[in-house]
Each structure stands twice: as structure tokens, then as C-alpha cells.
Amino acid sequence: MKYETVAIHVEKLVKRYRNGVQALDGLSLTVNKGEIFSLLGQNGAGKSTLINVLTTYLRPTSGSVIIFGKDACHEATEIRTLISWVAQRTSIDTRLSLTENMMFQSNLYKVPKEEAKKRMEALIFCFGLEQYLKYPVSSYSGGIKRRLDIALYMMSNPKVLFLDEPTIGMDVQSRMAMWDMIRKIREDFGTTVFLTTHYLEEADRLSDTICIIKNGKEVIQGIPHDLREYLQQNKLKISFGSKEEAKSCFGRLKNVISLKEADLYNDKIITDSKNSYADLERVNRWLLDNGISFLGIEMIQPTLEDVFIRLTRENEREVCQ
Numbered sequence: 001m002k003y004e005t006v007a008i009h010v011e012k013l014v015k016r017y018r019n020g021v022q023a024l025d026g027l028s029l030t031v032n033k034g035e036i037f038s039l040l041g042q043n044g045a046g047k048s049t050l051i052n053v054l055t056t057y058l059r060p061t062s063g064s065v066i067i068f069g070k071d072a073c074h075e076a077t078e079i080r081t082l083i084s085w086v087a088q089r090t091s092i093d094t095r096l097s098l099t100e101n102m103m104f105q106s107n108l109y110k111v112p113k114e115e116a117k118k119r120m121e122a123l124i125f126c127f128g129l130e131q132y133l134k135y136p137v138s139s140y141s142g143g144i145k146r147r148l149d150i151a152l153y154m155m156s157n158p159k160v161l162f163l164d165e166p167t168i169g170m171d172v173q174s175r176m177a178m179w180d181m182i183r184k185i186r187e188d189f190g191t192t193v194f195l196t197t198h199y200l201e202e203a204d205r206l207s208d209t210i211c212i213i214k215n216g217k218e219v220i221q222g223i224p225h226d227l228r229e230y231l232q233q234n235k236l237k238i239s240f241g242s243k244e245e246a247k248s249c250f251g252r253l254k255n256v257i258s259l260k261e262a263d264l265y266n267d268k269i270i271t272d273s274k275n276s277y278a279d280l281e282r283v284n285r286w287l288l289d290n291g292i293s294f295l296g297i298e299m300i301q302p303t304l305e306d307v308f309i310r311l312t313r314e315n316e317r318e319v320c321q
């Protein structure tokens, strides 16, 4: 393992709670320095438990966690100086101003005053928070409070920033502003970002690496593009002028390619295809030869959501690296 490029290395991590629940079951993953890493999983998959172990709030039952070369079991205090964890509840004091909040935070981290001031100015500028300076913090929208909260945790200049569902409950605009902020954290400050999210689109658009976990174990880890390729199954989509036209073609098309009843959606037929381009050519020729009128035929790539559903579906035991 080349630790020069690795921010977090987790190996065979097990966490069993006192009540016997095994929340982490031999999980392994690697986060590279300076990347945005997203952790996805259904409710109860073990995301919070993992973050609690990585941030040293919980001791693992077995396995190892190395963060920037430090061992989470034996060097927890050192690790705490390297990381910041932004939980879902904000730690802003609404009685203080934006700058007072930031300076207060730097006091907690014992950052020298002059250095703290310079850092605060850089963060306010970088995250576009200047425009809010003249307003009381209590008047900020939920999205701005959340951005300010993250800025507070950047005051200690962490090497890794943990974000627990940073855009939960936000409208589209606030979510996009948050994505910009997270990208700047990586680009302008070189901080490694480890986040959990339930939004697949967010993980897809924002992350360098995605890891999907299920029952306390990783099921897949990779760059978004590779995860989408994982299914190796495009979909063939044929659009018709009306629902009736689609239905009448559906019955006859069953003799050409294998179709399930659920593949008929209103005025479209959408079906899984393993031999995508051969199927496309065959169906296209058949439609033309039989004089069937249709609006279009195309292959569509699986989305990250398709991959997530496939990998986290109950009773499916697919574990891959």
C-alpha cells in the first residue's frame, strides 16, 4: 500500500454493538488524498457507524483504520487534529455574527489569532460568503447556515473533511451552491472530502470515487463511470406516436427479442439488452421491414441508480472489487 497517495485506508473493519448488532462486517475501502469520496448505502447499511469509527468516536471491534498514516485505535488524538466532521446539526451560534462564529471556532482549535483572521478571510472569499456579512446569522436560510457551518469546520485546516449528508432537504439552487463549495474545498484547499449521501445524482456528479455498502460491507468501489459500466447492460428504447401503437407492436416484437410485460411503458418499450448494438440493428430492421411506424429507437446507458438498485437489492449476494 502506497501511503503517500492514500488518505484513508480501512481494512476488514468489524463493529459489533453491545446489543449484538454487527453494523460493520469486514468492510475494506481506500480513499485517495485530495479526492471527493462518496459513501452510499440504504438505511441501516452502516454509514454512520463507519463515520463514527473513522472520526474516532467509536472503537472498532476488529480491523484497521489508517488516516494519513495514523492508526485510529492507537493514535486517535493525532487523528482528531487532522480531521473535521460536519454532522447534520449545525454548530452555529445565531447570537454571534458570521465572523464571530468563525473566530470562535478557531479559538476551539487554538489557531493563532493572526493566522485565524487570514484563514477566515480566505474562506469567506472562497465560499462567496461576503454578501452575507452585513446580515445577522439568525436571518440566514438553511442552505447558507449549512455552508457557514462547513466554513467553520475548515478553520482548523483539516486534511480530511467528513460531511454527513451535506445537502439533505435542500432545494436545487442551494444544493448546487453546496456542490460548488465542496469542489472548492478540494481544489482550493486540497482537502480530502468524505461524504455520505442518499442522492445518487449528487454522488455521480460530485465524486471522484463512490463506494456502495450493504449490510456493513462494501459491494463496489470505483469511479462513477466504472460503476455505471458495471451492469454491462444498456437499455433499448423504442418510442411510438401513441400508447396504442406501442401496445400493438409489443405483442409482435416478443417474437423478435425477449421482452417482459413490464417493458411496456405507455408509448414506449424499454428493455434490458446484453447485446445492445446487435439488438438495436435487428429491431430497427424488423420495424422497417414490417412497416411499423415508430418515432425513434436508441440505446440508453444504465444510471447510477440502476446500479445502486441492482447491488443493494435484497437476497442478492454479489460482492465484487
Ligand SMILES: Nc1ncnc2c1ncn2[C@@H]1O[C@H](COP(=O)(O)OP(=O)(O)OP(=O)(O)O)[C@@H](O)[C@H]1O
Pocket (backbone or CB within 6 Å): 017, 018, 019, 021, 022, 023, 041, 042, 043, 044, 045, 046, 047, 048, 049, 050
Ligand atoms: N448505538 C447503536 N447500538 C446498537 N445498534 C446500533 C447503534 N447504532 C446503529 N446500530 C445498528 O447498526 C446498523 C447500522 O446502523 P447505521 O446507523 O450505521 O446505518 P446507516 O447506514 O447510517 O443508516 P441511516 O442511513 O439510516 O442513517 C443498524 O442495524 C442499526 O440499527
